[in-house]
Amino acid sequence: MKLQFEWKLMGFFIFLLLLFLVTQGYLIYSFEKPFLFASLLSFPIVLFLAFLLLKIVTQPFRDLVDKLRRLTGGQVKKEGQVYSGDELTRLARGIGDLEINFRNRIEEITTEKDYLQTILKGMAEGVLVVNNRGHIIMINEALRKLFSLSMEVVDKTPLEIIRNVELEAAIRKTIRDRKSSSFELTLPTSLGKIFEVNVVGILPSLEGSRKTSKEMRGAVAVFHDIGRLKELEKIRQDFVANVSHELRTPLTTIKGYAETLLEGALKEEVAFQFVQVIKRQSDRLAKIVDDLLTLSKIEMKEFQLKMEPLSLPELVEDVLNFIQETAEKKKISISSEIPSPLMVKGDRDYLEQILINLIDNAIKYGREGGKITVSAIQKNQSEIEVSVQDNGIGIPREDLPRIFERFYRVDKGRSQEMGGTGLGLSIVKHLVQVHGGRTWAESQLGEGSTFYFTLPAYRK
Ligand code: ADP
Numbered sequence: 001m002k003l004q005f006e007w008k009l010m011g012f013f014i015f016l017l018l019l020f021l022v023t024q025g026y027l028i029y030s031f032e033k034p035f036l037f038a039s040l041l042s043f044p045i046v047l048f049l050a051f052l053l054l055k056i057v058t059q060p061f062r063d064l065v066d067k068l069r070r071l072t073g074g075q076v077k078k079e080g081q082v083y084s085g086d087e088l089t090r091l092a093r094g095i096g097d098l099e100i101n102f103r104n105r106i107e108e109i110t111t112e113k114d115y116l117q118t119i120l121k122g123m124a125e126g127v128l129v130v131n132n133r134g135h136i137i138m139i140n141e142a143l144r145k146l147f148s149l150s151m152e153v154v155d156k157t158p159l160e161i162i163r164n165v166e167l168e169a170a171i172r173k174t175i176r177d178r179k180s181s182s183f184e185l186t187l188p189t190s191l192g193k194i195f196e197v198n199v200v201g202i203l204p205s206l207e208g209s210r211k212t213s214k215e216m217r218g219a220v221a222v223f224h225d226i227g228r229l230k231e232l233e234k235i236r237q238d239f240v241a242n243v244s245h246e247l248r249t250p251l252t253t254i255k256g257y258a259e260t261l262l263e264g265a266l267k268e269e270v271a272f273q274f275v276q277v278i279k280r281q282s283d284r285l286a287k288i289v290d291d292l293l294t295l296s297k298i299e300m301k302e303f304q305l306k307m308e309p310l311s312l313p314e315l316v317e318d319v320l321n322f323i324q325e326t327a328e329k330k331k332i333s334i335s336s337e338i339p340s341p342l343m344v345k346g347d348r349d350y351l352e353q354i355l356i357n358l359i360d361n362a363i364k365y366g367r368e369g370g371k372i373t374v375s376a377i378q379k380n381q382s383e384i385e386v387s388v389q390d391n392g393i394g395i396p397r398e399d400l401p402r403i404f405e406r407f408y409r410v411d412k413g414r415s416q417e418m419g420g421t422g423l424g425l426s427i428v429k430h431l432v433q434v435h436g437g438r439t440w441a442e443s444q445l446g447e448g449s450t451f452y453f454t455l456p457a458y459r460k
Protein backbone atom coordinates (compact mmCIF):
# COMPACT_ATOMS: atom_id res chain seq x y z
CA MET A 1 0.00 0.00 0.00
CA LYS A 2 2.80 2.34 1.09
CA LEU A 3 4.85 1.37 -1.93
CA GLN A 4 1.94 1.96 -4.27
CA PHE A 5 1.43 5.51 -3.09
CA GLU A 6 5.16 6.24 -3.32
CA TRP A 7 5.18 4.99 -6.92
CA LYS A 8 2.19 7.19 -7.62
CA LEU A 9 4.04 10.25 -6.33
CA MET A 10 7.22 9.29 -8.16
CA GLY A 11 5.26 8.85 -11.42
CA PHE A 12 3.63 12.22 -10.81
CA PHE A 13 6.99 14.03 -10.48
CA ILE A 14 8.55 12.21 -13.47
CA PHE A 15 5.48 13.08 -15.52
CA LEU A 16 5.74 16.77 -14.55
CA LEU A 17 9.45 16.85 -15.31
CA LEU A 18 8.90 15.22 -18.69
CA LEU A 19 5.97 17.55 -19.43
CA PHE A 20 8.13 20.55 -18.54
CA LEU A 21 10.98 19.34 -20.76
CA VAL A 22 8.66 18.45 -23.65
CA THR A 23 6.83 21.82 -23.51
CA GLN A 24 10.16 23.65 -23.28
CA GLY A 25 11.67 21.63 -26.16
CA TYR A 26 8.56 22.12 -28.26
CA LEU A 27 8.66 25.92 -27.75
CA ILE A 28 12.40 26.13 -28.46
CA TYR A 29 12.46 23.96 -31.55
CA SER A 30 9.05 24.64 -33.13
CA PHE A 31 8.83 28.38 -32.48
CA GLU A 32 12.59 28.98 -32.08
CA LYS A 33 12.05 30.79 -28.81
CA PRO A 34 14.99 31.48 -26.53
CA PHE A 35 15.50 29.05 -23.58
CA LEU A 36 14.50 31.55 -20.87
CA PHE A 37 11.26 32.52 -22.67
CA ALA A 38 10.36 28.86 -23.29
CA SER A 39 10.98 28.04 -19.60
CA LEU A 40 8.84 30.97 -18.41
CA LEU A 41 5.98 29.99 -20.73
CA SER A 42 5.97 26.25 -19.99
CA PHE A 43 6.14 26.80 -16.22
CA PRO A 44 2.52 28.06 -15.74
CA ILE A 45 1.21 25.36 -18.10
CA VAL A 46 2.97 22.65 -16.08
CA LEU A 47 1.90 24.33 -12.84
CA PHE A 48 -1.76 24.31 -13.90
CA LEU A 49 -1.58 20.65 -14.96
CA ALA A 50 0.27 19.78 -11.72
CA PHE A 51 -2.51 21.43 -9.72
CA LEU A 52 -5.17 19.39 -11.53
CA LEU A 53 -3.19 16.17 -11.12
CA LEU A 54 -2.47 16.80 -7.44
CA LYS A 55 -6.18 17.27 -6.84
CA ILE A 56 -6.76 13.81 -8.29
CA VAL A 57 -3.86 12.23 -6.37
CA THR A 58 -4.81 13.75 -3.00
CA GLN A 59 -8.55 13.16 -3.37
CA PRO A 60 -8.40 9.92 -1.29
CA PHE A 61 -6.79 11.93 1.59
CA ARG A 62 -9.64 14.41 1.61
CA ASP A 63 -12.16 11.60 1.54
CA LEU A 64 -10.36 10.01 4.50
CA VAL A 65 -10.41 13.25 6.50
CA ASP A 66 -14.15 13.58 5.87
CA LYS A 67 -14.76 10.02 6.91
CA LEU A 68 -12.68 10.48 10.06
CA ARG A 69 -14.58 13.62 10.97
CA ARG A 70 -17.80 11.69 10.67
CA LEU A 71 -16.37 8.75 12.68
CA THR A 72 -15.15 10.86 15.58
CA GLY A 73 -18.55 12.55 15.48
CA GLY A 74 -17.25 15.75 17.05
CA GLN A 75 -16.74 13.87 20.34
CA VAL A 76 -13.08 14.60 20.52
CA LYS A 77 -13.03 18.00 18.82
CA LYS A 78 -15.01 20.83 20.25
CA GLU A 79 -18.09 21.75 18.26
CA GLY A 80 -17.56 24.13 15.36
CA GLN A 81 -13.86 23.41 15.36
CA VAL A 82 -12.60 21.89 12.10
CA TYR A 83 -9.36 20.26 11.22
CA SER A 84 -6.88 22.72 9.81
CA GLY A 85 -3.58 22.31 7.93
CA ASP A 86 -2.84 20.34 4.78
CA GLU A 87 -4.46 16.99 4.03
CA LEU A 88 -1.73 14.93 5.66
CA THR A 89 -1.73 16.97 8.87
CA ARG A 90 -5.52 16.82 8.98
CA LEU A 91 -5.42 13.12 8.35
CA ALA A 92 -2.88 12.57 11.14
CA ARG A 93 -5.01 14.65 13.55
CA GLY A 94 -8.14 12.79 12.56
CA ILE A 95 -6.45 9.47 13.17
CA GLY A 96 -5.21 10.79 16.52
CA ASP A 97 -8.78 11.65 17.49
CA LEU A 98 -10.02 8.33 16.29
CA GLU A 99 -7.43 6.59 18.41
CA ILE A 100 -8.58 8.47 21.53
CA ASN A 101 -12.19 7.63 20.70
CA PHE A 102 -11.30 4.05 20.13
CA ARG A 103 -9.40 3.78 23.43
CA ASN A 104 -12.32 5.35 25.33
CA ARG A 105 -14.75 2.91 23.78
CA ILE A 106 -12.51 -0.07 24.59
CA GLU A 107 -12.19 1.16 28.18
CA GLU A 108 -15.97 1.53 28.45
CA ILE A 109 -16.54 -1.93 27.01
CA THR A 110 -13.89 -3.49 29.30
CA THR A 111 -15.42 -1.83 32.38
CA GLU A 112 -18.89 -3.00 31.36
CA LYS A 113 -17.56 -6.49 30.77
CA ASP A 114 -15.86 -6.51 34.20
CA TYR A 115 -19.11 -5.44 35.89
CA LEU A 116 -21.00 -8.17 34.08
CA GLN A 117 -18.41 -10.82 34.94
CA THR A 118 -18.51 -9.83 38.63
CA ILE A 119 -22.31 -9.91 38.69
CA LEU A 120 -22.39 -13.31 37.00
CA LYS A 121 -19.73 -14.65 39.35
CA GLY A 122 -21.51 -13.39 42.44
CA MET A 123 -24.88 -14.81 41.46
CA ALA A 124 -26.25 -17.80 43.34
CA GLU A 125 -28.39 -18.61 40.31
CA GLY A 126 -26.96 -20.52 37.38
CA VAL A 127 -26.77 -18.58 34.09
CA LEU A 128 -26.46 -20.02 30.59
CA VAL A 129 -26.16 -17.86 27.44
CA VAL A 130 -26.65 -19.22 23.92
CA ASN A 131 -26.27 -17.64 20.48
CA ASN A 132 -28.98 -17.56 17.80
CA ARG A 133 -28.09 -21.09 16.71
CA GLY A 134 -28.78 -22.31 20.23
CA HIS A 135 -25.10 -23.00 20.95
CA ILE A 136 -23.62 -22.09 24.33
CA ILE A 137 -21.58 -18.87 24.47
CA MET A 138 -20.95 -18.91 28.21
CA ILE A 139 -22.10 -20.26 31.58
CA ASN A 140 -21.34 -18.91 35.06
CA GLU A 141 -19.63 -20.59 38.02
CA ALA A 142 -22.92 -21.22 39.84
CA LEU A 143 -24.29 -23.26 36.92
CA ARG A 144 -21.10 -25.33 36.84
CA LYS A 145 -21.55 -26.09 40.54
CA LEU A 146 -25.31 -26.75 40.34
CA PHE A 147 -24.88 -29.31 37.56
CA SER A 148 -21.36 -30.48 38.52
CA LEU A 149 -20.01 -29.56 35.06
CA SER A 150 -16.30 -29.92 34.60
CA MET A 151 -16.00 -30.11 30.80
CA GLU A 152 -15.64 -27.27 28.27
CA VAL A 153 -19.15 -26.21 27.28
CA VAL A 154 -18.66 -23.40 24.75
CA ASP A 155 -20.27 -24.19 21.38
CA LYS A 156 -22.13 -27.21 22.77
CA THR A 157 -25.94 -27.27 22.90
CA PRO A 158 -27.72 -27.11 26.29
CA LEU A 159 -29.06 -30.61 25.59
CA GLU A 160 -25.51 -31.95 25.48
CA ILE A 161 -24.61 -30.65 28.94
CA ILE A 162 -27.98 -30.66 30.77
CA ARG A 163 -29.85 -33.62 29.35
CA ASN A 164 -33.30 -32.08 29.26
CA VAL A 165 -35.48 -31.78 26.17
CA GLU A 166 -37.81 -29.23 27.76
CA LEU A 167 -34.94 -26.79 28.34
CA GLU A 168 -33.67 -27.16 24.78
CA ALA A 169 -37.19 -26.61 23.40
CA ALA A 170 -37.78 -23.53 25.59
CA ILE A 171 -34.51 -21.94 24.43
CA ARG A 172 -35.24 -22.59 20.74
CA LYS A 173 -38.77 -21.25 21.13
CA THR A 174 -37.49 -18.07 22.76
CA ILE A 175 -34.98 -17.45 19.95
CA ARG A 176 -37.55 -18.17 17.24
CA ASP A 177 -40.72 -16.58 18.61
CA ARG A 178 -39.25 -13.91 20.95
CA LYS A 179 -41.31 -15.41 23.79
CA SER A 180 -39.85 -15.63 27.30
CA SER A 181 -40.77 -18.73 29.24
CA SER A 182 -40.55 -20.13 32.74
CA PHE A 183 -40.82 -23.74 33.88
CA GLU A 184 -39.83 -26.18 36.60
CA LEU A 185 -37.00 -28.56 35.85
CA THR A 186 -36.36 -31.74 37.81
CA LEU A 187 -33.22 -33.65 37.00
CA PRO A 188 -32.82 -37.23 38.13
CA THR A 189 -29.11 -37.00 37.25
CA SER A 190 -28.36 -34.15 39.69
CA LEU A 191 -29.68 -35.91 42.80
CA GLY A 192 -33.30 -34.97 42.18
CA LYS A 193 -32.63 -31.23 42.33
CA ILE A 194 -35.50 -28.96 41.34
CA PHE A 195 -34.94 -25.70 39.43
CA GLU A 196 -37.15 -22.89 38.31
CA VAL A 197 -35.81 -21.85 34.90
CA ASN A 198 -36.50 -18.48 33.26
CA VAL A 199 -35.55 -18.14 29.60
CA VAL A 200 -35.41 -14.68 27.99
CA GLY A 201 -34.29 -13.68 24.52
CA ILE A 202 -31.42 -11.33 23.65
CA LEU A 203 -32.89 -8.64 21.37
CA PRO A 204 -31.26 -8.21 17.96
CA SER A 205 -29.03 -5.15 17.49
CA LEU A 206 -30.54 -2.25 15.48
CA GLU A 207 -28.47 -3.18 12.46
CA GLY A 208 -29.38 -6.84 12.80
CA SER A 209 -33.09 -6.15 13.14
CA ARG A 210 -33.06 -4.14 9.91
CA LYS A 211 -31.42 -6.99 8.06
CA THR A 212 -33.06 -10.11 9.42
CA SER A 213 -36.45 -11.35 10.55
CA LYS A 214 -37.80 -11.28 14.09
CA GLU A 215 -35.27 -13.85 15.32
CA MET A 216 -33.38 -13.15 18.57
CA ARG A 217 -29.60 -12.83 18.80
CA GLY A 218 -29.63 -15.56 21.40
CA ALA A 219 -31.14 -16.39 24.78
CA VAL A 220 -30.29 -16.36 28.49
CA ALA A 221 -31.53 -19.09 30.81
CA VAL A 222 -31.43 -18.44 34.58
CA PHE A 223 -31.65 -21.44 36.94
CA HIS A 224 -32.95 -20.91 40.50
CA ASP A 225 -32.40 -23.90 42.79
CA ILE A 226 -35.79 -24.28 44.48
CA GLY A 227 -35.04 -27.71 45.94
CA ARG A 228 -34.44 -26.28 49.42
CA LEU A 229 -37.60 -24.18 49.18
CA LYS A 230 -39.65 -27.25 48.26
CA GLU A 231 -38.01 -29.20 51.07
CA LEU A 232 -38.86 -26.46 53.60
CA GLU A 233 -42.43 -26.36 52.32
CA LYS A 234 -42.67 -30.13 52.78
CA ILE A 235 -41.20 -29.89 56.32
CA ARG A 236 -43.72 -27.16 57.16
CA GLN A 237 -46.63 -29.21 55.83
CA ASP A 238 -45.44 -32.35 57.67
CA PHE A 239 -44.96 -30.35 60.85
CA VAL A 240 -48.48 -28.90 60.77
CA ALA A 241 -49.89 -32.37 60.09
CA ASN A 242 -47.82 -33.87 62.95
CA VAL A 243 -48.76 -31.17 65.46
CA SER A 244 -52.44 -31.50 64.62
CA HIS A 245 -52.24 -35.24 64.98
CA GLU A 246 -50.33 -35.07 68.28
CA LEU A 247 -52.80 -32.60 69.79
CA ARG A 248 -55.80 -34.46 68.48
CA THR A 249 -55.09 -37.71 70.32
CA PRO A 250 -55.19 -36.35 73.90
CA LEU A 251 -57.99 -33.95 72.95
CA THR A 252 -60.17 -36.79 71.66
CA THR A 253 -59.58 -38.73 74.89
CA ILE A 254 -60.37 -35.70 77.06
CA LYS A 255 -63.52 -34.97 75.05
CA GLY A 256 -64.68 -38.60 75.20
CA TYR A 257 -64.23 -38.93 78.95
CA ALA A 258 -65.78 -35.52 79.66
CA GLU A 259 -68.85 -36.43 77.56
CA THR A 260 -69.22 -39.80 79.31
CA LEU A 261 -69.08 -38.01 82.66
CA LEU A 262 -71.71 -35.52 81.54
CA GLU A 263 -73.96 -38.28 80.29
CA GLY A 264 -74.28 -39.65 83.83
CA ALA A 265 -71.01 -41.35 84.75
CA LEU A 266 -70.29 -38.42 87.06
CA LYS A 267 -72.21 -40.07 89.86
CA GLU A 268 -70.72 -43.50 89.31
CA GLU A 269 -67.61 -44.97 90.93
CA VAL A 270 -65.51 -44.79 87.74
CA ALA A 271 -65.86 -40.98 87.71
CA PHE A 272 -62.66 -40.55 89.72
CA GLN A 273 -60.66 -42.67 87.24
CA PHE A 274 -62.15 -40.76 84.34
CA VAL A 275 -61.12 -37.43 85.83
CA GLN A 276 -57.63 -38.85 86.37
CA VAL A 277 -57.42 -39.78 82.69
CA ILE A 278 -58.57 -36.27 81.76
CA LYS A 279 -55.90 -34.80 84.05
CA ARG A 280 -53.18 -37.05 82.54
CA GLN A 281 -54.17 -36.20 78.99
CA SER A 282 -54.33 -32.45 79.71
CA ASP A 283 -50.83 -32.70 81.26
CA ARG A 284 -49.70 -34.35 78.03
CA LEU A 285 -51.31 -31.59 75.99
CA ALA A 286 -49.63 -28.94 78.14
CA LYS A 287 -46.26 -30.71 77.74
CA ILE A 288 -46.57 -30.88 73.95
CA VAL A 289 -47.47 -27.17 73.81
CA ASP A 290 -44.59 -26.30 76.21
CA ASP A 291 -42.08 -28.30 74.12
CA LEU A 292 -43.36 -26.70 70.90
CA LEU A 293 -43.00 -23.25 72.42
CA THR A 294 -39.45 -24.07 73.59
CA LEU A 295 -38.55 -25.23 70.08
CA SER A 296 -40.00 -22.16 68.38
CA LYS A 297 -38.25 -19.92 70.94
CA ILE A 298 -34.85 -21.51 70.19
CA GLU A 299 -35.42 -21.11 66.47
CA MET A 300 -36.25 -17.42 66.69
CA LYS A 301 -33.60 -15.03 65.43
CA GLU A 302 -33.77 -13.01 68.64
CA PHE A 303 -33.01 -16.09 70.78
CA GLN A 304 -30.18 -15.18 73.14
CA LEU A 305 -28.13 -17.38 75.41
CA LYS A 306 -26.78 -16.15 78.73
CA MET A 307 -23.31 -17.58 78.21
CA GLU A 308 -21.17 -17.95 81.32
CA PRO A 309 -18.31 -20.14 82.53
CA LEU A 310 -19.77 -23.18 84.32
CA SER A 311 -18.26 -26.07 86.21
CA LEU A 312 -19.53 -29.19 84.42
CA PRO A 313 -19.26 -31.56 87.45
CA GLU A 314 -21.33 -29.15 89.55
CA LEU A 315 -23.93 -28.70 86.83
CA VAL A 316 -24.33 -32.49 86.40
CA GLU A 317 -24.54 -32.91 90.18
CA ASP A 318 -27.45 -30.43 90.35
CA VAL A 319 -29.30 -32.21 87.52
CA LEU A 320 -28.75 -35.64 89.13
CA ASN A 321 -30.15 -34.40 92.45
CA PHE A 322 -33.21 -33.09 90.63
CA ILE A 323 -33.84 -36.32 88.69
CA GLN A 324 -32.79 -38.79 91.41
CA GLU A 325 -36.35 -39.46 92.55
CA THR A 326 -37.55 -40.46 89.07
CA ALA A 327 -34.57 -42.81 88.67
CA GLU A 328 -35.20 -44.41 92.06
CA LYS A 329 -38.75 -45.33 91.04
CA LYS A 330 -37.20 -47.65 88.45
CA LYS A 331 -34.32 -48.59 90.75
CA ILE A 332 -31.87 -47.14 88.25
CA SER A 333 -28.48 -46.00 89.53
CA ILE A 334 -26.86 -42.94 88.00
CA SER A 335 -23.19 -42.15 88.25
CA SER A 336 -21.08 -39.36 86.86
CA GLU A 337 -17.52 -39.60 85.60
CA ILE A 338 -16.35 -36.07 85.04
CA PRO A 339 -12.88 -34.73 85.81
CA SER A 340 -13.42 -31.95 88.33
CA PRO A 341 -11.74 -28.91 86.79
CA LEU A 342 -13.78 -29.27 83.55
CA MET A 343 -15.26 -25.88 82.70
CA VAL A 344 -17.70 -25.22 79.86
CA LYS A 345 -19.14 -22.05 78.38
CA GLY A 346 -22.91 -22.07 78.18
CA ASP A 347 -26.32 -21.03 79.39
CA ARG A 348 -26.99 -22.74 82.74
CA ASP A 349 -30.77 -23.20 82.29
CA TYR A 350 -30.51 -24.62 78.80
CA LEU A 351 -27.56 -26.88 79.61
CA GLU A 352 -29.63 -28.28 82.49
CA GLN A 353 -32.51 -28.85 80.09
CA ILE A 354 -30.23 -30.75 77.66
CA LEU A 355 -29.00 -33.03 80.45
CA ILE A 356 -32.49 -33.52 81.92
CA ASN A 357 -33.97 -34.51 78.55
CA LEU A 358 -31.18 -37.04 77.89
CA ILE A 359 -31.13 -38.54 81.41
CA ASP A 360 -34.94 -38.60 81.48
CA ASN A 361 -34.93 -40.60 78.22
CA ALA A 362 -32.25 -42.93 79.61
CA ILE A 363 -34.58 -43.60 82.58
CA LYS A 364 -37.71 -43.89 80.40
CA TYR A 365 -36.13 -46.34 77.98
CA GLY A 366 -33.87 -47.97 80.59
CA ARG A 367 -34.39 -51.28 82.37
CA GLU A 368 -35.72 -51.69 85.87
CA GLY A 369 -32.60 -51.76 88.07
CA GLY A 370 -30.47 -50.49 85.21
CA LYS A 371 -27.47 -48.17 85.12
CA ILE A 372 -26.84 -44.71 83.67
CA THR A 373 -23.44 -43.05 83.35
CA VAL A 374 -22.86 -39.37 82.60
CA SER A 375 -19.30 -38.74 81.39
CA ALA A 376 -17.32 -35.88 79.90
CA ILE A 377 -13.88 -35.51 78.35
CA GLN A 378 -11.89 -32.60 77.01
CA LYS A 379 -11.69 -33.43 73.28
CA ASN A 380 -9.33 -30.61 72.39
CA GLN A 381 -8.51 -27.09 73.56
CA SER A 382 -11.87 -25.71 72.46
CA GLU A 383 -14.28 -28.64 72.77
CA ILE A 384 -15.73 -30.78 75.54
CA GLU A 385 -17.64 -33.97 74.76
CA VAL A 386 -20.42 -35.04 77.12
CA SER A 387 -22.16 -38.44 76.96
CA VAL A 388 -25.16 -40.09 78.64
CA GLN A 389 -25.02 -43.87 78.51
CA ASP A 390 -27.70 -46.37 79.51
CA ASN A 391 -28.11 -50.13 79.34
CA GLY A 392 -31.74 -49.96 78.29
CA ILE A 393 -33.77 -51.18 75.33
CA GLY A 394 -31.54 -49.61 72.66
CA ILE A 395 -32.54 -48.20 69.28
CA PRO A 396 -32.80 -50.15 65.98
CA ARG A 397 -30.05 -49.20 63.52
CA GLU A 398 -32.53 -47.93 60.88
CA ASP A 399 -34.19 -45.52 63.35
CA LEU A 400 -30.96 -44.07 64.71
CA PRO A 401 -30.49 -41.35 62.03
CA ARG A 402 -34.06 -40.08 62.55
CA ILE A 403 -34.51 -39.93 66.33
CA PHE A 404 -33.54 -36.22 66.50
CA GLU A 405 -36.42 -35.31 64.14
CA ARG A 406 -39.53 -33.71 65.61
CA PHE A 407 -42.16 -36.22 66.71
CA TYR A 408 -40.07 -39.18 65.57
CA ARG A 409 -40.46 -42.10 67.93
CA VAL A 410 -39.28 -45.69 67.61
CA ASP A 411 -42.22 -47.02 69.55
CA LYS A 412 -45.01 -44.47 69.70
CA GLY A 413 -47.10 -46.45 72.19
CA ARG A 414 -44.21 -46.82 74.61
CA SER A 415 -43.26 -43.15 74.30
CA GLN A 416 -46.83 -42.01 75.03
CA GLU A 417 -47.12 -44.41 77.91
CA MET A 418 -43.97 -42.81 79.37
CA GLY A 419 -45.42 -39.32 78.88
CA GLY A 420 -43.13 -38.56 75.94
CA THR A 421 -43.92 -35.93 73.31
CA GLY A 422 -41.40 -36.93 70.64
CA LEU A 423 -39.83 -33.48 70.91
CA GLY A 424 -37.23 -34.01 73.67
CA LEU A 425 -34.30 -34.96 71.41
CA SER A 426 -35.20 -32.29 68.88
CA ILE A 427 -34.96 -29.69 71.66
CA VAL A 428 -31.59 -31.18 72.74
CA LYS A 429 -30.25 -30.97 69.17
CA HIS A 430 -31.30 -27.34 68.73
CA LEU A 431 -30.01 -26.23 72.13
CA VAL A 432 -26.63 -27.88 71.50
CA GLN A 433 -26.54 -26.27 68.06
CA VAL A 434 -27.09 -22.76 69.42
CA HIS A 435 -24.22 -23.41 71.84
CA GLY A 436 -22.05 -24.18 68.80
CA GLY A 437 -21.89 -27.95 69.37
CA ARG A 438 -22.92 -31.22 67.68
CA THR A 439 -25.23 -34.08 68.77
CA TRP A 440 -25.19 -37.77 67.83
CA ALA A 441 -26.10 -41.17 69.21
CA GLU A 442 -24.81 -44.74 69.18
CA SER A 443 -26.89 -47.73 70.13
CA GLN A 444 -27.08 -51.50 70.20
CA LEU A 445 -30.59 -52.87 70.16
CA GLY A 446 -31.36 -54.64 73.44
CA GLU A 447 -28.07 -53.54 75.00
CA GLY A 448 -28.33 -49.80 75.47
CA SER A 449 -27.69 -46.38 73.96
CA THR A 450 -25.17 -43.56 74.34
CA PHE A 451 -26.08 -39.97 73.48
CA TYR A 452 -23.23 -37.54 72.82
CA PHE A 453 -23.04 -33.78 72.52
CA THR A 454 -20.20 -31.27 72.43
CA LEU A 455 -19.88 -27.87 74.12
CA PRO A 456 -17.37 -25.05 73.82
CA ALA A 457 -14.69 -25.36 76.50
CA TYR A 458 -14.14 -22.32 78.73
CA ARG A 459 -10.68 -20.84 78.33
CA LYS A 460 -9.42 -18.25 80.79
P1 ADP B 1 -39.94 -38.93 73.51
O1 ADP B 1 -40.71 -37.86 74.12
O2 ADP B 1 -40.76 -39.89 72.71
O3 ADP B 1 -39.00 -39.59 74.42
P2 ADP B 1 -37.58 -37.89 72.26
O4 ADP B 1 -37.41 -36.89 71.20
O5 ADP B 1 -36.93 -37.61 73.56
O6 ADP B 1 -39.11 -38.18 72.39
O7 ADP B 1 -36.99 -39.26 71.72
C1 ADP B 1 -37.39 -39.72 70.45
C2 ADP B 1 -37.38 -41.24 70.39
O8 ADP B 1 -36.04 -41.73 70.47
C3 ADP B 1 -38.07 -41.88 71.55
O9 ADP B 1 -39.45 -42.01 71.31
C4 ADP B 1 -37.40 -43.22 71.63
O10 ADP B 1 -38.00 -44.11 70.71
C5 ADP B 1 -36.00 -42.95 71.19
N1 ADP B 1 -35.06 -42.78 72.34
C6 ADP B 1 -34.65 -41.63 72.88
N2 ADP B 1 -33.78 -41.84 73.89
C7 ADP B 1 -33.64 -43.16 73.98
C8 ADP B 1 -32.89 -44.04 74.83
N3 ADP B 1 -32.07 -43.57 75.78
N4 ADP B 1 -33.00 -45.38 74.62
C9 ADP B 1 -33.80 -45.87 73.66
N5 ADP B 1 -34.54 -45.11 72.83
C10 ADP B 1 -34.47 -43.78 72.99
